[in-house]
Amino acid sequence: MKIGICGATGAVGKEVIDVLFKRGFKVDELNLYASERSAGKVNKTPFGDVTLKEFSLDEAARNKIVFFCVSGEFSLQYGRDLAARGVIVIDNSSAFRMDLDVPLIVPEINPEMVHGHNLIANPNCTTAILAVALYPIYLHFGLKKVIVSTYQATSGAGQPAMDELMEQSRVVLDGGAPTATEFAYPIPFNLIPQIDKFQENGYTKEEMKVAWETRKIFGNENLAISCTAVRIPTLRAHSESVTIETERPVTVSAVKELLLKAPGVRLVDDIVSSPAKYPMPLTASGQYDVEVGRIRQNLVFGEHGLDFFVCGDQLLKGAALNAVQIAELVI
Amino acid sequence: MKIGICGATGAVGKEVIDVLFKRGFKVDELNLYASERSAGKVNKTPFGDVTLKEFSLDEAARNKIVFFCVSGEFSLQYGRDLAARGVIVIDNSSAFRMDLDVPLIVPEINPEMVHGHNLIANPNCTTAILAVALYPIYLHFGLKKVIVSTYQATSGAGQPAMDELMEQSRVVLDGGAPTATEFAYPIPFNLIPQIDKFQENGYTKEEMKVAWETRKIFGNENLAISCTAVRIPTLRAHSESVTIETERPVTVSAVKELLLKAPGVRLVDDIVSSPAKYPMPLTASGQYDVEVGRIRQNLVFGEHGLDFFVCGDQLLKGAALNAVQIAELVI
Numbered sequence: 001m002k003i004g005i006c007g008a009t010g011a012v013g014k015e016v017i018d019v020l021f022k023r024g025f026k027v028d029e030l031n032l033y034a035s036e037r038s039a040g041k042v043n044k045t046p047f048g049d050v051t052l053k054e055f056s057l058d059e060a061a062r063n064k065i066v067f068f069c070v071s072g073e074f075s076l077q078y079g080r081d082l083a084a085r086g087v088i089v090i091d092n093s094s095a096f097r098m099d100l101d102v103p104l105i106v107p108e109i110n111p112e113m114v115h116g117h118n119l120i121a122n123p124n125c126t127t128a129i130l131a132v133a134l135y136p137i138y139l140h141f142g143l144k145k146v147i148v149s150t151y152q153a154t155s156g157a158g159q160p161a162m163d164e165l166m167e168q169s170r171v172v173l174d175g176g177a178p179t180a181t182e183f184a185y186p187i188p189f190n191l192i193p194q195i196d197k198f199q200e201n202g203y204t205k206e207e208m209k210v211a212w213e214t215r216k217i218f219g220n221e222n223l224a225i226s227c228t229a230v231r232i233p234t235l236r237a238h239s240e241s242v243t244i245e246t247e248r249p250v251t252v253s254a255v256k257e258l259l260l261k262a263p264g265v266r267l268v269d270d271i272v273s274s275p276a277k278y279p280m281p282l283t284a285s286g287q288y289d290v291e292v293g294r295i296r297q298n299l300v301f302g303e304h305g306l307d308f309f310v311c312g313d314q315l316l317k318g319a320a321l322n323a324v325q326i327a328e329l330v331i
Numbered sequence: 332m333k334i335g336i337c338g339a340t341g342a343v344g345k346e347v348i349d350v351l352f353k354r355g356f357k358v359d360e361l362n363l364y365a366s367e368r369s370a371g372k373v374n375k376t377p378f379g380d381v382t383l384k385e386f387s388l389d390e391a392a393r394n395k396i397v398f399f400c401v402s403g404e405f406s407l408q409y410g411r412d413l414a415a416r417g418v419i420v421i422d423n424s425s426a427f428r429m430d431l432d433v434p435l436i437v438p439e440i441n442p443e444m445v446h447g448h449n450l451i452a453n454p455n456c457t458t459a460i461l462a463v464a465l466y467p468i469y470l471h472f473g474l475k476k477v478i479v480s481t482y483q484a485t486s487g488a489g490q491p492a493m494d495e496l497m498e499q500s501r502v503v504l505d506g507g508a509p510t511a512t513e514f515a516y517p518i519p520f521n522l523i524p525q526i527d528k529f530q531e532n533g534y535t536k537e538e539m540k541v542a543w544e545t546r547k548i549f550g551n552e553n554l555a556i557s558c559t560a561v562r563i564p565t566l567r568a569h570s571e572s573v574t575i576e577t578e579r580p581v582t583v584s585a586v587k588e589l590l591l592k593a594p595g596v597r598l599v600d601d602i603v604s605s606p607a608k609y610p611m612p613l614t615a616s617g618q619y620d621v622e623v624g625r626i627r628q629n630l631v632f633g634e635h636g637l638d639f640f641v642c643g644d645q646l647l648k649g650a651a652l653n654a655v656q657i658a659e660l661v662i
Contacts, residue, residue: 145631149480149572151522151561165520166504173501184606189496189565190613191482193572193625193640198602202583202627211630226630226638228572230482232563234520241480241524241559243574252533271529275515282521294524296533299542299557300476307557309524 001026001331004060004087007069008032008043008052011159012092015320016067021046023324026331031063061085065327068092069319083118088330090120090323094205097121097213104216107325108264109135114329122326125318126150126206126229127213129238132264132317133292133310138218140258142247144304146225148210151232151239152195153281155314157182162235169233183231192231204229237281238318239311245301252295255306259292264317269293279311290317332357332662335391335418338400339363339374339383342490343423346651347398352377354655357662362394392416396658399423400650414449419661421451421654425536428452428544435547438656439595440466445660453657456649457481457537457560458544460569463648464623464641467593468586469549473578475635477556479541482563482570483526484612486645488513493566500564514562523562535560568612569649570642576632583626586637590623595648600624610642621648 003020007013013032020027030047033055041052053059060066060082068075068091075095083089096102096119103113104121106128114120123131130148137143154161161182168178169188178186185192196205211225259267266289270277279291290312298305312318334351338344344363351358361378364386372383384390391397391413399406399422406426414420427433427450434444435452437459445451454462461479468474485492492513499509500519509517516523527536542556590598597620601608610622621643629636643649 147478147574147631149559151482151563169500170504173497173504185611185613190611191563191565191570192611193570193609194602194607198607202602202625203630224631226574226636228480228574228625228638228640230570230572230640232482232522234522234564239522239524239561241561241572243478243557243559271525271533276525276529278524280516280521280523282516294533294559299534300478300555305557307559309559309561 001065002029002031002063003027004031004033004063004066005069006033006055006066006074009034009038010069011155011162011315012319013069015315016069016323017045017047019316019320019324023328025324025327033060057081057085061087063087065090065330067323079119086118088118088120088327090122090326092122092319092323094124094209097123098216104213105326105329106131106217106322107329108132109217110219111329114326120326122319122323123213123217124206124209125156125314126152126238126240127210127217128322129290129310129312129318130210130240130242131214131217132290133259134214134242135218136258136262137244137246137250137255137306141250143223143244144247145245146223147243148225148227149241150227150229151234152229153234153236153238153314154187154231155236156195156238165233165235187231187233189233191233193228195229195231234281235285236313236315237284237311238314239279239281239309241309243298243300243307244305246304246306249303250306252297252306255295264289266291267293269295279309281311284311285313287313288316288321332396333360333362333394334358335362335364335394335397336400337364337386337397337405340365340369341400342486342493342646343650344400346646347400347654348376348378350647350651350655354659356655356658364391388412388416392418394418396421396661398654410450417449419449419451419658421453421657423453423650423654425455425540428454429547435544436657436660437462437548437653438660439463440548441550442660445657451657453650453654454544454548455537455540456487456645457483457569457571458541458548459653460621460641460643460649461541461571461573462545462548463595463621464590465545465573466549467589468575468577468581468637471589472581474554474575475578476576477545477554478574479556479558480572481558481560482565483560484565484567484569484645485518485562486567487526487569496564496566518562518564520564522564524559526560526562565612566616567644567646568615568642569645570610570612570640572640574629574631574638575636577635577637580634581637583628583637586626595620597622598624600626610640612642615642616644618644619647619652
């Protein structure tokens with residue numbers, strides 16, 4: 001099968017290639033598209049060396065599936081045209097996610113929605129990681145309210161942002177004053193409670209994406225979600241502290257049983273052992289499954305309330321893995 | 332006035348000395364108590380060089396006020412006896428905080444409770460930082476539910492923990508594998524969703540302290556609070572993402588007006604400027620006031636709901652500053 005990747009040298013693009021290889025996806029021809037500046041360079045991949053090409057609709061239309069791992073602007077410019085030529089376009093940007101005619105897919109949740117569509121949207125990273133843990137609970141107990149605070153890694157802002165965290169951390173350790181290029185403020189030994197632009201309602205776009213996209217993926221426009229999205233000095237796994245109110249009474253043991261069987265989820269919840277076990281970037285990074293733990297009956301919603309903690313690899317379930325899972329669904 | 336400090340070389344003890352000096356506290360004699368091992372060493376302070384002494388009740392009883400910046404065990408052993416000798420004991424540990432006969436004081440909130448007491452408890456750092464921001468809202472709008480997720484600095488675990496973050500960060504940057512001594516897991520470029528021991532109900536003691544202590548400080552045993560306490564790789568300011576349900580309808584502008592006038596609080600909430608302004612460890616560290624921002628009507632409790640973000644220096648409002656403010660109240 002001919003597979004194309006736009007943005008093949010970015011943090012997500014690199015992971016898509018890696019995940020395609022590791023999951024044994026049938027790739028007969030791998031076409032990597034990059035900017036004019038990078039075209040002609042040779043890229044080492046697990047499939048062998050591949051020369052980067054400049055993107056054009058005619059060139060890209062030769063593929064069966066093209067992954068867009070680029071900016072929303074690029075997606076808006078080419079996504080629909082390429083899909084109209086019969087190519088399956090799996091778009092990682094937010095360009096089409098809320099379009100009524102474009103399905104927004106988490107394969108563990110709404111796989112049936114892909115049918116009949118060439119243009120398919122991959123959710124926001126924070127949303128995908130949350131949704132895969134939340135959905136089994138939603139199905140069995142119903143959800144009235146979801147309150148999320150995130151601990152998001154620098155990978156969400158791309159490879160240069162990860163590099164900036166590493167480089168500027170060294171500056172701080174050497175006694176210097178860190179500078180910021182990829183972020184609004186220095187990120188080492190700091191946090192930044194803003195991801196993406198502010199909206200009219202005081203939330204950031206990242207925070208609203210979690211609300212908008214979770215509602216669309218679950219097919220429930222009335223789900224009440226409030227999110228606070230915070231960038232912290234970690235590299236590639238997003239964590240989320242989640243408080244929920246369920247429609248029906250819920251217990252910790254019932255939810256643990258559910259999550260043990262849930263696809264895409266790894267229950268990491270052992271507060272008895274020493275050291276205790278719970279989701280952390282240290283263990284969730286590089287893993288396909290989203291870690292869920294710290295599950296407890298909460299103190300604000302009583303028997304209808306649960307608190308838990310989630311950690312998932314932003315570049316995998318939050319991006320590349322979910323995109324490749326969508327491709328697997330399609331073929 | 333004769334002032335004693337137990338644990339004078341620890342992270343909090345050092346800050347107490349500094350805050351006493353900066354606020355012009357009348358110190359005629361400064362007695363610094365340390366472990367047997369450290370006794371005899373000379374400590375440089377803004378009040379001049381002070382030789383560390385070994386602690387004894389007789390020796391400490393010479394002071395008007397003694398700050399306990401040590402473990403709960405030490406406090407339990409000596410706190411009540413020293414107070415019984417007429418010394419004002421301001422205890423930074425959790426040893427007496429929930430004792431019915433010991434006031435738990437945040438001077439901006441319940442200063443009147445100190446009267447007639449020699450033994451006074453200083454709240455948990457996360458609690459003090461939250462309480463000073465939450466109380467004006469509680470007074471004016473009432474509170475039904477408080478949901479908090481924390482982003483806590485390594486300073487909360489003491490100077491060795493801060494050192495470990497710095498040293499082990501360098502190990503990671505140099506390509507090595509970090510080790511953990513002060514924490515259960517490596518903290519650089521990671522987070523740890525456990526602070527203090529787990530309780531029967533699945534919450535950690537740190538999380539329950541926020542609930543128990545806030546209720547005591549506000550004088551409201553029925554306040555519903557759920558906290559998730561997370562250690563992140565920052566140095567000395569704690570941040571908290573807070574979602575509340577109020578008893579009466581609340582608006583963002585009314586809360587901003589309130590907080591502009593609130594003692595101990597600095598409103599940092601400007602989402603229009605570029606870059607936007609909000610609470611961060613970068614700006615809150617070293618400051619007495621607790622930063623509050625990201626105030627917005629929330630999407631789960633409607634006109635009775637508010638989300639906001641708080642950041643305060645763990646060693647100052649979270650410990651030393653509050654302790655010195657208590658001493659100022661007493662004299």
